[in-house]
Amino acid sequence: MGASDDDREGGAVAPTGIRRRTLFGAAGAGALAVGAGAGYLARGSADAAEHPVADPDAVPVDFAGEHQAGVTTPAQDRLHFAAFDVITDSRDDLVSLLQDWTDAARDMTAGNEVGKFGAVAGPPVVPPEDTGEALGLPASQLTLTIGFGRTLFAKDGKDRFGLADRRPEQLVDLPHFSGDRLEPAICGGDIAIQACANDPQVAVHAIRNLARIAFGRASVRYSQLGFGRTSSTSEAQVTPRNLFGFKDGTANIKLEDTDTVEDFVWARSGDGPTWMDGGTYLVTRKIAMRIETWDRESLEGQQGIIGRAKGSGGPMSGGDEFEPLDFAANSRDGEPMIGEQSHVRLAHPDFNGGAKLLRRGYNFVDGSDQLGRLAAGLFFICYQRDPREQFVRIQNNLAGLTADLMNEYIVHIGSGIFACPPGVGSTGYWGESLFT
Numbered sequence: 063m064g065a066s067d068d069d070r071e072g073g074a075v076a077p078t079g080i081r082r083r084t085l086f087g088a089a090g091a092g093a094l095a096v097g098a099g100a101g102y103l104a105r106g107s108a109d110a111a112e113h114p115v116a117d118p119d120a121v122p123v124d125f126a127g128e129h130q131a132g133v134t135t136p137a138q139d140r141l142h143f144a145a146f147d148v149i150t151d152s153r154d155d156l157v158s159l160l161q162d163w164t165d166a167a168r169d170m171t172a173g174n175e176v177g178k179f180g181a182v183a184g185p186p187v188v189p190p191e192d193t194g195e196a197l198g199l200p201a202s203q204l205t206l207t208i209g210f211g212r213t214l215f216a217k218d219g220k221d222r223f224g225l226a227d228r229r230p231e232q233l234v235d236l237p238h239f240s241g242d243r244l245e246p247a248i249c250g251g252d253i254a255i256q257a258c259a260n261d262p263q264v265a266v267h268a269i270r271n272l273a274r275i276a277f278g279r280a281s282v283r284y285s286q287l288g289f290g291r292t293s294s295t296s297e298a299q300v301t302p303r304n305l306f307g308f309k310d311g312t313a314n315i316k317l318e319d320t321d322t323v324e325d326f327v328w329a330r331s332g333d334g335p336t337w338m339d340g341g342t343y344l345v346t347r348k349i350a351m352r353i354e355t356w357d358r359e360s361l362e363g364q365q366g367i368i369g370r371a372k373g374s375g376g377p378m379s380g381g382d383e384f385e386p387l388d389f390a391a392n393s394r395d396g397e398p399m400i401g402e403q404s405h406v407r408l409a410h411p412d413f414n415g416g417a418k419l420l421r422r423g424y425n426f427v428d429g430s431d432q433l434g435r436l437a438a439g440l441f442f443i444c445y446q447r448d449p450r451e452q453f454v455r456i457q458n459n460l461a462g463l464t465a466d467l468m469n470e471y472i473v474h475i476g477s478g479i480f481a482c483p484p485g486v487g488s489t490g491y492w493g494e495s496l497f498t
Contacts, residue, residue, distance in 0.1 A: 082174050083197050119260050122201040125171045127485040128340055129328060132207030133420065133445050134317040136296040138258040141288030141424040142265040143346070143441065144273065145251025145478060146280040148214065153223045157497055159279045163208075163255075163272055164491035170268050173201030176275075193274065195267050202261035206268060208492045209344045209480025214252040228496060230334040232343055232448045233481045239461040241469050248284045248348055248476035256344075256443070258422075262289070284476075286348065288424025288441045295422055301375060301383065305351055305425050305438055306471075308368050309375035312383055313410075315420040326418045326452065327445055337495035340484030342445045345453045348426075348476030351439040356471045367467040369404030377406065403467045408460050417452045419444040439472065449479060 123131050148156060166176045175181055177191030184190055215229035216222065255272060259265040266287070273282050292304045293311030297318050304310040315322050324330075329338045356364070365371055369378055369387070379388035379399045389407060391399045400407050411418055421444045428437040446452040460466040483493045 083199055117200065119202045120173070120200040121203075122172045123203050123205050125168050125206075125486070126488050129342070129485045130207050130482055131171070131485070132205035132256055132258055133327065133342055133422075133482070134295055134323060135203075135205050135258070136299055136317070137291040137293060137422045138203050138205070138260045139289065139291060140259050140262040140265045141291075141441065141443075142257045142262075142269045142285065143288065143443075144255050144257075144269045144285040145211070145283040146253045146255070146273075146276060147283045148222075148252045148280045150279045151222065153497075155279050156223055157491075159276055160493055161491040162275050164486060166271055166275055167206045167268075167492070170196075170264075170271065171201065171204050171206060173199075173204075176271050193267065193270055195270075196264050199261055199264055202259040202264040204257065204259040204264050204268060206272075207256040207258075207344075207482060209254040209256075209482040210493065210496070211251050211253065211478065211480050213250060225496065228335055228337065230329075230338050230343075230481055232329075232334055232450060233479065234450055234454070236345070236449075236477055236479055237454065237458075239457050239474065240465070241461055242474050242477075244477050245475050248286075250478055251283045251480075253280065254344065254346070254478060254480045262287070286426060286441050286476075288426050290425045292423045292425060292440055293421040295420065304440055305353065305427075306356055306364070306368075308364075308370060308372055309383060310423075311421050312370075312375055315418055322418065323420070326447055327420050329447055333447065337493075338481060338483060342447065342482050343449050344478075344480040344482050345442075345444050345446070345449055346476070346478040346480075347442040347474050349440045349442055350437070350473050350475050352471045352473070353436045353438055359471075366401055367404060367471075369400045369406035378404075401467070403464055405460075405466050405468045408464070408466050409456055414456045414459055415451070417455050419446050419452055419456065445482070 123135055125131060148159075150156065169176050175192040175197070178184075179191050181190045181192040181194035181197055210233075212229065212233055212235065214223070214225065215233075216226040255269065257265040257268040259268070269285060291302050293314045294301055295314065295317055297316050301309040301312050315326060317323060327342055329341045329343070331339050333339075359367070361372060365378060370376060371378065375383035376385055377387045377400060379385075379391040387400060387406060387410065389398065389400055389410075389412070393399050407413060421442070423440055423442040423444070426439060426441050431437050444453055461469065483496060486492060486494070
């Protein structure tokens with residue numbers, strides 16, 4: 063990720079020796095709005111001069127840290143997720159790929175171009191080091207999060223890279239859940255990378271460049287674009303809505319609740335292999351929504367299925383969005399106000415041995431199918447300390463004998479589980495402790 067002695071942006075020499083996408087792309091909290099052309103907010107030139115406004119998208123999310131960014135980080139608005147298959151048999155090639163990826167991730171999350179010469183300053187007779195579509199854009203709160211799938215450790219009984227004995231017990235094969243209609247082409251993968259940003263072009267640029275860097279060592283198995291986060295991971299964020307029109311993730315784990323985060327998200331010493339200390343486990347599910355069928359359901363029916371009011375997000379037992387759910391409350395006719403097969407009841411910790419998940423999923427629309435129906439739904443993403451006791455337990459309850467009524471309107475078509483190593487320091491590379 064070296065810096066160039068001749069660091070240009072549009073022909074100008076940047077004073078810091080870092081190849082920034084804009085001169086302000088890697089600025090800190092003091093970055094100021096200097097005009098819309100630089101990617102900053104301004105109410106008017108005179109007003110902006112008197113009252114400069116910091117642009118949060120110009121302030122990068124730190125890449126280095128004890129834990130990987132993109133887990134408890136306040137959820138950004140856009141997603142580009144990709145699963146990769148490693149196509150080399152060389153352990154050295156795999157390590158070099160992770161090193162190259164880490165260098166590029168440091169560059170891009172800081173709002174910089176990839177490599178020494180970036181998109182336009184290199185020799186004209188060779189391909190650029192950076193694809194260039196993010197030139198002029200700030201960091202946009204980009205985070206990149208990596209995870210390793212089961213098949214990276216062993217595949218078809220083969221210990222591919224000498225890692226088989228280092229696979230954590232928590233990295234299980236997810237069981238088949240009732241109602242699954244999984245499509246193998248959008249399941250699994252050796253490595254997953256989650257790119258989240260507030261600008262879709264920045265997220266797409268990140269995955270595109272990582273895929274380009276991987277050429278000859280790994281290839282994209284599948285990818286997914288997402289928009290409109292379906293969970294809040296910070297108390298500072300309002301609860302968003304999913305494509306069924308309901309607030310989603312009201313009771314999600316928030317980064318401010320540090321005790322809950324420590325108990326349910328981060329792997330601890332003694333949980334498994336030491337290389338995962340400070341890491342977490344990622345489960346993804348691509349969930350297709352039967353949008354047209356749902357849209358014909360009555361408001362009363364929709365609210366009964368979810369267990370919350372569609373407008374306020376409050377529980378059907380009464381109160382506003384954050385009112386505790388009262389599962390003992392009955393209506394005048396003696397029926398539970400929050401139905402026994404409602405989604406919120408079956409997913410609640412009280413009915414899952416206290417299990418909780420940190421969710422940060424996204425809506426998706428993949429166009430329309432051959433019958434003209436929306437190919438849309440939820441790309442579900444959750445992080446946890448132990449998938450066996452958290453995701454698997456909850457999903458078994460949702461798909462069990464007393465099934466979630468919402469299952470009539472959704473179908474799980476994609477799935478993945480990955481071990482996400484701890485964060486990287488100012489030096490080192492993604493997953494280094496796994497290989498050393």
